[in-house]
Amino acid sequence: MSDRKTLQVQRISGHPGPVAGAGMQREEQVCKLIDTTTCIGCKACEVACVEWNDMPFQPTMFDNTYQTMPDTHWNYWNLIKFNEVTNEDGTFQWLMRKHQCMHCADPGCLAACPADGAIVQYRNGIVDFQEENCIGCQFCVSGCPFNVPKFSPTTKKVYKCTLCSDRVGQGLEPACIKACPTGCLHFGTKSDMLMLAEKRVKQLQTVSGFKEAGTYDPQTIGGTSVVYVLHDASNPEKYGGLPKNPRIPLSFTIWKNWFKPIGLIASMMAFAGVILHYVTEGPRRPQPQPPVKEVDGGEGKKEN
Amino acid sequence: MATSSQRFDRSTNHFINRIGLTVVYVGELLRHRAYTRFLHWAYGIFFFLALLSGFGIYMPWIFRWFTPLFGGGAMTRMLHPWFGLGFVFFFGLQAFNWAAAMKWGQGDTRWMKRLRDYVTNRDTIEPPDVGFFNGGQKLMFWEIVGGSIAYVITGVIMWFPEIFGRIAVAISYVIHDISALIMLAGIFIHIYLSTIGEPGTMQAMTRGTVSEAWAWTHHPAWYKQVTGRDPAEALAEARRTQARSSGDQSNQ
Numbered sequence A: 001m002s003d004r005k006t007l008q009v010q011r012i013s014g015h016p017g018p019v020a021g022a023g024m025q026r027e028e029q030v031c032k033l034i035d036t037t038t039c040i041g042c043k044a045c046e047v048a049c050v051e052w053n054d055m056p057f058q059p060t061m062f063d064n065t066y067q068t069m070p071d072t073h074w075n076y077w078n079l080i081k082f083n084e085v086t087n088e089d090g091t092f093q094w095l096m097r098k099h100q101c102m103h104c105a106d107p108g109c110l111a112a113c114p115a116d117g118a119i120v121q122y123r124n125g126i127v128d129f130q131e132e133n134c135i136g137c138q139f140c141v142s143g144c145p146f147n148v149p150k151f152s153p154t155t156k157k158v159y160k161c162t163l164c165s166d167r168v169g170q171g172l173e174p175a176c177i178k179a180c181p182t183g184c185l186h187f188g189t190k191s192d193m194l195m196l197a198e199k200r201v202k203q204l205q206t207v208s209g210f211k212e213a214g215t216y217d218p219q220t221i222g223g224t225s226v227v228y229v230l231h232d233a234s235n236p237e238k239y240g241g242l243p244k245n246p247r248i249p250l251s252f253t254i255w256k257n258w259f260k261p262i263g264l265i266a267s268m269m270a271f272a273g274v275i276l277h278y279v280t281e282g283p284r285r286p287q288p289q290p291p292v293k294e295v296d297g298g299e300g301k302k303e304n
Numbered sequence B: 001m002a003t004s005s006q007r008f009d010r011s012t013n014h015f016i017n018r019i020g021l022t023v024v025y026v027g028e029l030l031r032h033r034a035y036t037r038f039l040h041w042a043y044g045i046f047f048f049l050a051l052l053s054g055f056g057i058y059m060p061w062i063f064r065w066f067t068p069l070f071g072g073g074a075m076t077r078m079l080h081p082w083f084g085l086g087f088v089f090f091f092g093l094q095a096f097n098w099a100a101a102m103k104w105g106q107g108d109t110r111w112m113k114r115l116r117d118y119v120t121n122r123d124t125i126e127p128p129d130v131g132f133f134n135g136g137q138k139l140m141f142w143e144i145v146g147g148s149i150a151y152v153i154t155g156v157i158m159w160f161p162e163i164f165g166r167i168a169v170a171i172s173y174v175i176h177d178i179s180a181l182i183m184l185a186g187i188f189i190h191i192y193l194s195t196i197g198e199p200g201t202m203q204a205m206t207r208g209t210v211s212e213a214w215a216w217t218h219h220p221a222w223y224k225q226v227t228g229r230d231p232a233e234a235l236a237e238a239r240r241t242q243a244r245s246s247g248d249q250s251n252q
């Protein structure tokens, strides 16, 4: 990907007219496709994530499922969630979903963050935390609809999946993609991934009998750079922590962008008000105040 | 000031009043004892620390220059709740100290109704029913009491989001901001009136005394209560004395 710009054709020998494809660029937005229907819960991606990101050891925790631990951790960004679901018709499903940052087009974490430069969104869609600028307020935690950012009480900073921005920047695919043995993980441009997802959804619907199969790319937050294929897209909640219509709290959008400045200006009116009062009405002095002296030009006539 | 002798802060109160100097000269009245003044400046300092550190986080794109004062963004965030707690602690003590004096009365409702006359300086002296604190001061006091409670509840929620959840944090954030904005507006008015807006007031919180003229001008009922004299008469007499002593023709 880093060679995308440099290897564009600029001039062609003996070629009439403009260069074909000049200024063309393949779509910038990258995407990870997770096909939950072919995930076998092997956790190879968990290990790859920990290894590539050189994470300190995080003890696992058994809570009566095959899940490595109940939730992601500041040093454990990628977790297969094992969900045992009994459907309304009495059938049973064992659902495995790879859980990590969704890299939202409209990231709630970024909207909520008050620190300059602590969260950035690259043009390719990756949402990345810059820990050196993080002030540890954890607002991003409350802004994220997927409960992704995790706070480290020791460093007082917040961490999450980077979509391997360091690898992607060098034209490589994320570590988890490389590790997946079943091919349930794919990585490419957003439109390619959506096309692939659609194909698979069609197959699930017509061949495998999953009538409700579908793609998860929630439009309430402008879509995501991590897209799921689900057996049952009508109820993503049963995959554990996938809201049907994820939303950013209004405090981090309307309040933060509009009412904060308006409120501040309203407050500062009090400052303007007292100065105006001093100039137009003047102070209230203890009575009786000394008599007012007449000076040239009638200054000092207004008496309180 | 009306205070109960059974107060829990009695020994601190007495101790600080004993070591704090309050000299009342002839022509002056005792307004605030050392303990009251100590509390006022203690929460005053914490208020500004919390205000500056808070606004550094409120809108960094304007107030980013506040955070270096506290050692950078992360340090500011770490200190802010402690400044807030410091403010609430000392203001809480003051609230007990002043609760009785701040009791809302009929006169205060009347005072609020004639706010316009007060702001436009229509009357040179306050109405005879204005006591130790006027309606505006009481309003400010109770606003701070309510605002402080809101600060603490919402602040603790934002401090420990893992306990209270993201929606509670999102709501708290707005309430915390509103509380700060109201107090910010209030503090401009407060500082103005206690300094250049009403000359002679500042002394009440520094030396602890005010002039008798200040008392009958701004708090006539209190003047009557502590001196036993009628404020209107006292003023009239002061006017006569002034006319006699200045004695030049520019005087009506």
Ligand code: HEM
Binding pocket: B031, B040, B043, B044, B045, B047, B048, B133, B136, B137, B138, B140, B141, B144, B187, B190, B191, B194, B195, B201, B202, B203, B204, B205
């Ligand atoms: C430079 C800053 C400040 C100055 C010059 C100042 C001055 C004063 C003075 C002179 C009084 C006595 C008024 C009287 O006896 O009638 C007073 C009272 C009071 N102060 Fe302050 N103050 C300041 C900051 C603050 C802050 C930050 C707070 C809390 C948020 C505060 C809360 C109060 C309250 C509640 C009263 C009693 C009611 C009132 O007079 O409004 N003050 N202050």
Ligand code: SF4
Binding pocket: A100, A101, A102, A103, A104, A107, A108, A109, A110, A127, A143, A144, A145, A146, A147, A148, A149, A160
């Ligand atoms: S999933 Fe959460 S942390 Fe990731 S980009 Fe979206 S809001 Fe931010």
Ligand code: SF4
Binding pocket: A109, A112, A113, A114, A115, A118, A119, A129, A133, A134, A135, A136, A137, A138, A139, A140, A141, A149, A157, A158
């Ligand atoms: S904790 Fe989250 S919201 Fe707060 S500064 Fe760090 S990244 Fe931003």
